Structure formats: structure tokens, C-alpha cells
Amino acid sequence: MKFRATCLAGAAAVALCAAGPLAAQGNVDVAIIGDADTFDPMISTKDVVSIVTQHFLETLYTFDENWQVVPLLAADMPTISEDGTTYTIPLREGVSFHDGSTMDSADVAASLSRWKDVASRGMAIADQIGSIEATAPSEITITLTEPYAPLVTLLAFSNSAAVIYPEEIIAPEIKEPIGTGPYKLEAYQPDQYTQLVRFDDYTQPGEAAGERAQTPDEIRFIPVPDTNTRVEGLLSGQFDYADSLSTEAFARIEGSDVAEPVLLDAFGWPLFAVNHKKGLMTDLNIRRAVQAALPYDDMLFAAFGDEKFFQTDGALYPEGWPWHTEAATELYNINDPEKAAEYLAEAGYDGQPLRILTSRQYEFHYQMAEVAQMALEMAGFTVQLDVVDWATLAQNRDNPDLWDIYITHSPFLPEPTLTSSLFGTAREGWVNPDKEEVLERFTRETDLDARKAIYAELQEQVYGDVGMIKIGNFSAVQGKSRKLSGVVPSPWPAFWNAAKAE
Structure with a gap:
């Protein structure tokens, strides 16, 4: 399934749309949401x-x-x-x-x-x-x-x-990675930049993987935690590309003479990851209470603002994907605080804070968290919203003592088992015998039609046991300089073919 990505400026149809003579060499500056806290x-x-x-x-x-x-x-x-x-x-x-x-x-x-x-x-x-x-x-x-x-x-x-x-x-920890890629790590200044330079002895892959032309001399990844700062830097020409921009900035970028938005339509799904190892969410009735209380329409509207950027959809894969199924989606978007309160009573809930871990570096995560907090408190929860930077969130989510839910998102991936949350070995630790049996059958099966049928059973497990909580579908906004070409829109944009018009 190809991501439908559109470069929305002028009459251009895709985001590979810079005009004029191209500079053969130079630097490409990319604004990302934060430092890569590991190069492994x-x-x-x-x-x-x-x-x-x-x-x-x-x-x-x-x-x-x-x-x-x-x-x-x-x-x-x-x-x-x-x-x-x-x-x-x-x-x-x-x-x-x-x-x-x-x-x-x-x-x-x-x-x-x-x-x-x-x-x-x-x-x-x-x-x-x-x-x-x-x-x-x-x-x-x-x-x-x-x-x-x-x-x-x-x-x-x-x-x-x-x-x-x-x-x-090879060692348990690799601090200075050595690879084979078209660029190599030249310098890293925490909170400032990661500098990559061309690897002159790079050997191109076969035709199927596509040429990695090594067009820029350097690629610099610049951590910019604040969404608005990424937008302003893109509009001023400071950045050639910016990742994870707010939908609120879409119109401004679209009207700019300097930059243009890149929309990854039906990009992926925001989700609440559930702590199955320790704490409140180990109780199925508590999980069901959260599932019943959340108002997905309100959360998505708060996060994305316009229905062209989101869909309230419970299927783990949207229509058009081979894995699409409506199995158990009657448990999606219940939005019933009274039903949630019944589950809380059955669990014997005593007011212990439900700890939701989130970050403002992905602003839509935080906006969903605010709406969720209000809805959960209406249902009878005491909610503790822990707002930290993304690097701290990534560290804290590995400690099951520190959270009950953390907010994340994922692109729609070509193979369902790439969703690590399905496995008991993931940090969430979701294990139950019925799910394990379905997952084992799914990974053993090679026939696509048979796998589709088993995947419907797996989606039923996600909803019935509240293995994780899907909020909906969303389209992602990135941005690029109008002078930049050669970057294929992706959840993980690559810049080895990037070139800038003079």
C-alpha cells in the first residue's frame, strides 16, 4: 500500500516538484522533533x-x-x-x-x-x-x-x-556505529545538530532499491522540539525540510512563497499504549473503563482541527488495505461515561491516579491528552497528566513503574506484526493465552486470504482485551522548501537524492 503524498503548491501533483537548475552539491538542513538519542x-x-x-x-x-x-x-x-x-x-x-x-x-x-x-x-x-x-x-x-x-x-x-x-x-552496546550507507556520521552536537557527510566508497544497491545518489555534500538534522519553531524556520528558509508539523500551520505553509506543505494522506493512527505489566491498567475492567470513556471524535478534532486531516475509524487498518476488517469495532468510540463508571465500580476503583505520559514535541499527542483527561475525570477517574520532552518519555516508557498509558502513533505498516505492541516482549507486556494463540497462527500462516481471516481474530483480541487503544486515522503534515526536490514523502523521509534549485 503506497502512502498517498501530495505537494500542495501550485499545480504540482507530488512533492518532488522544484523547478529551475539544480545545485549538484551543498547542504540540506532538516528540522526534526528532537535528537536521535541513539545511533543504534x-x-x-x-x-x-x-x-x-x-x-x-x-x-x-x-x-x-x-x-x-x-x-x-x-x-x-x-x-x-x-x-x-x-x-x-x-x-x-x-x-x-x-x-x-x-x-x-x-x-x-x-x-x-x-x-x-x-x-x-x-x-x-x-x-x-x-x-x-x-x-x-x-x-x-x-x-x-x-x-x-x-x-x-x-x-x-x-x-x-x-x-x-x-x-x-558487535557488543551489547554500540556507541559509535559503523555502517555501509551513502552517508556517514561526521559530528554530533547534542541539542544542536547531527552532521552526516557523503561516503565516497558507497556501493549502490540494485535497481529495485533505487539509486541513492548522494547528491548533498552534507545532511544536517537539527532538533527543534517546538512545533511552531519548526514551522517558522521552514517559512523563513532556515530549514529545507521539516518533519511533523501541526495541521494548524497547513494554510500558512500552503500560501508561502518559500515553502510548501507535504501531506501524507491517511498516514497512520494515534494510539494509547497500555501498561499490562504494572499498575491500574493490569485490571481488565479499568482498561474497559478507559475504552468506554474516551471521546474519539473530540480528541481527533482537538488534535487535527479539520476532518480532512483525520477519520474517526476503529478498524486497525483503514479501507483499501488488505488487513482492513470491521471485527469488534462496535467497541470503538463508545463515548459513554456512565458505562465507564460501571466498569470502575466493578473494578473497585479507589481514586488512584491514572498516569498518562505524553509530550508536546508531537503537539497532537498533548492535545488528545487534554481532552482525554477531561473525559476520564467525568467518568470518575483521577488523572495525572505527565508532560515531558520526547527523550524523557522514551526513557520513562521503558520503566513500567512510571506510567499507565503513554501516547504515541504509528504509520500504517505493510505487515501487522511490525506493530510491536502486539507482542508480549514489547515494553507494554501484553500477554494473554488467547491472543498468543491467534498471533502464533497468524505468523505461521503463509496464505494471504487465510492470514486476513486470522487478523480479524487478532483485532477482536485487541478490542476485547483492550490490548491497546486506537484513537483514529490521521494525515501527517511535513514541509519542504520550494527549491528542494528529490525527497520522496514518507514517514521516514530520506535525503540522499535531495537537491536544491539555485
Whole structure:
């Protein structure tokens, strides 16, 4: 499923629409919501980490513009045994790391072994990985204990990513990553910038992955936590691209002579992640009370302001996706404080604060939280709204003692099992026997129609057990200079082909 992205200025149809002669070299300055707090994407699911690190760290596979998996460091798609348990993956030859060494199968096997031990998505399938072996200098073989249909998609994903490092630097913690990407990390000044420079010995991937032209000399990622400051910097020409802008700024950007908005239509879904490990939300009746109390229409309107930017929709995937199902959506948007109060009474709720962890760096998270707080208090909850910067939120959400709900969002992803919240190994710790049985069947099944039917059962588990709480669908706003071309709109925009008109 391709993201429908539109560059809304003049008569342009897509966001690759700068006119005039292009500067062959130069710098591209990108405003992002905060620092990448790690340059090791194996250990992070944060989008800001993926956006930055994809430029210097690479995976065996990646996605094309239609969300099809294609080879990147792999030379081809894997050969899969008839029983679905053995994946033989050929590797590209002559690929250079930034330290001058050449990638081989030992590097890949060591990196993937670390991924299954430290990455949330790797740990989710670690029990199903029998072995990862270098079976030839340019070949690895992954042997599973049972079929796992989404494996190759998992190896292609850019957060909690199965990136490839030199074997020599593999360790539980990697502070100075060495990769194979078109750019390399040159400098990092906390709270100021991350500077990437062109890697001159980069070897281009195959045609399917597309050229990574290394057009800019430098790419600078500048942390700008305040949404309005990102907008003003874009409009003044300080930034060439800005991520995660408020919908309120859309009209101003659209009317600018300097910049233009980039709209990722039906981008993804905001959600309330639920703490199943400790605290109030371990009680199903408390979870059901929250589910019943939340007024999704009001929350979405507060966050996005105009219905062209959101849809009140309970299906975990919207219409048009192969995973769309209406199963159990009668439990979506109940918006009934009296029903919520009944659940609270059944739980014996004693007024203990419900702790909601959020941040203003994604302003729409905070705006939803404010509406949710009022609705939950009307239903009888005592609500504690903990508003912190995004880096602190990312740290605190790993400690189940510090929150009951944290607010996040996700793009709609091509494979449902890329949603880490479905797995008990995720920080939320959602485990119940019925869900585990459905999830196991879903990951073992290879037939698409059969997987669709099982996914409907999985959505029923999400709603019935309140595994997580979807708020709705939303369209994301980014912004670009009118002089900039070569950036394909994406949840994780890449800048290796970016060029600026003179």
C-alpha cells in the first residue's frame, strides 16, 4: 500500500516538484522533533532515530514505494525451503563499511544474532530462530524452528532495525556505529545538530532499491522540539525540510512563497499504549473503563482541527488495505461515561491516579491528552497528566513503574506484526493465552486470504482485551522548501537524492 503524498503548491501533483537548475552539491538542513538519542536503531523504535540512521546504516532488505520488500545489502530475495523454515540469503559482494573493511557473511550473521538478542522485534521472534549461520563468504542461512511468514518484512523495517555492522564492533552496546550507507556520521552536537557527510566508497544497491545518489555534500538534522519553531524556520528558509508539523500551520505553509506543505494522506493512527505489566491498567475492567470513556471524535478534532486531516475509524487498518476488517469495532468510540463508571465500580476503583505520559514535541499527542483527561475525570477517574520532552518519555516508557498509558502513533505498516505492541516482549507486556494463540497462527500462516481471516481474530483480541487503544486515522503534515526536490514523502523521509534549485 503506497502512502498517498501530495505537494500542495501550485499545480504540482507530488512533492518532488522544484523547478529551475539544480545545485549538484551543498547542504540540506532538516528540522526534526528532537535528537536521535541513539545511533543504534536496533535498540530503538523511535521514528526520529530511523529518519537519521537510515542514511548511514543499512539492512539486508528495504521497501520500494509500493511497500514491496526488495534487496538492499542482500543480492536477491531469499530461497525458502518447502517447509518454510530455512531462508538462504545471498549477499552483495564488494560492499564497503565506513571503516574501509568489506562486508561478508560473518558480519551479517553476527549482526543478526545481536538483533535477535537486543532489538524488540528481534526478541519477539528469537524463540523461533534456531540458527543464523554464515554458510558461504557471501551467503547466510537462517533456520527457524517453525514457519514465520513475516520474517523478510521484519528484516526490511527501519526501526528496531536489523542493520548490518562489522563483526568486530558487535557488543551489547554500540556507541559509535559503523555502517555501509551513502552517508556517514561526521559530528554530533547534542541539542544542536547531527552532521552526516557523503561516503565516497558507497556501493549502490540494485535497481529495485533505487539509486541513492548522494547528491548533498552534507545532511544536517537539527532538533527543534517546538512545533511552531519548526514551522517558522521552514517559512523563513532556515530549514529545507521539516518533519511533523501541526495541521494548524497547513494554510500558512500552503500560501508561502518559500515553502510548501507535504501531506501524507491517511498516514497512520494515534494510539494509547497500555501498561499490562504494572499498575491500574493490569485490571481488565479499568482498561474497559478507559475504552468506554474516551471521546474519539473530540480528541481527533482537538488534535487535527479539520476532518480532512483525520477519520474517526476503529478498524486497525483503514479501507483499501488488505488487513482492513470491521471485527469488534462496535467497541470503538463508545463515548459513554456512565458505562465507564460501571466498569470502575466493578473494578473497585479507589481514586488512584491514572498516569498518562505524553509530550508536546508531537503537539497532537498533548492535545488528545487534554481532552482525554477531561473525559476520564467525568467518568470518575483521577488523572495525572505527565508532560515531558520526547527523550524523557522514551526513557520513562521503558520503566513500567512510571506510567499507565503513554501516547504515541504509528504509520500504517505493510505487515501487522511490525506493530510491536502486539507482542508480549514489547515494553507494554501484553500477554494473554488467547491472543498468543491467534498471533502464533497468524505468523505461521503463509496464505494471504487465510492470514486476513486470522487478523480479524487478532483485532477482536485487541478490542476485547483492550490490548491497546486506537484513537483514529490521521494525515501527517511535513514541509519542504520550494527549491528542494528529490525527497520522496514518507514517514521516514530520506535525503540522499535531495537537491536544491539555485
